[in-house]
Amino acid sequence: MTPKRNLDSILRGIREINQRLNNDRYITASTGALTRNWLPNLDNIIQLFAQVEYSFHLTQILTGHGYHRQYLHRFKIAETDKCNCDPNAVQDILHLLKDCPRFIRQRVQHMAICQYLKVKPFEISDLLKRESTIKLFIELSFLRRDNPPDAVTDASELSGNILIKFSEQ
Numbered sequence: 464m465t466p467k468r469n470l471d472s473i474l475r476g477i478r479e480i481n482q483r484l485n486n487d488r489y490i491t492a493s494t495g496a497l498t499r500n501w502l503p504n505l506d507n508i509i510q511l512f513a514q515v516e517y518s519f520h521l522t523q524i525l526t527g528h529g530y531h532r533q534y535l536h537r538f539k540i541a542e543t544d545k546c547n548c549d550p551n552a553v554q555d556i557l558h559l560l561k562d563c564p565r566f567i568r569q570r571v572q573h574m575a576i577c578q579y580l581k582v583k584p585f586e587i588s589d590l591l592k593r594e595s596t597i598k599l600f601i602e603l604s605f606l607r608r609d610n611p612p613d614a615v616t617d618a619s620e621l622s623g624n625i626l627i628k629f630s631e632q
């Protein structure tokens with residue numbers, strides 16, 4: 464990546480996060496807290512977008528706005544905020560990343576590589592020390608368009624409030 468593109472990527476990432484947070488600040492103050500939890504300071508944000516391209520998948524993790532039921536339920540797109548794996552578990556980003564048994568194979572692989580490379584598997588500032596681990600973290604398969612947690616298939620459907628139900632797994 465050239466220095467110019469690198470800077471563009473950093474600025475685009477910061478702008479996207481800012482925009483999403485401003486748009487939804489009135490809905491919940493906890494949204495900003497999640498982003499600050501992942502990226503406590505500006506150096507972390509700059510370093511992140513210097514290493515990886517901005518993507519919708521990444522902002523799902525950073526902002527908590529995405530295809531998981533906690534978010535969809537807030538906008539009455541999903542009937543419940545609970546995950547299929549446990550009637551008491553709220554399906555939020557952290558549940559999908561750290562606890563949900565549906566994604567255990569990808570999680571175990573990610574954690575094993577992180578352990579081998581001596582980085583903390585769910586701390587972005589630590590993952591940034593190894594480019595391969597931050598990319599693997601973002602690529603955890605539940606965030607891919609072809610494998611959403613359970614409900615919608617793309618952002619245009621989300622914005623149009625059209626819900627396509629997938630068969631329960």
Ligand SMILES: [Zn+2]
Nearest residue numbers: 546548563564
């Ligand atoms: Zn689950």
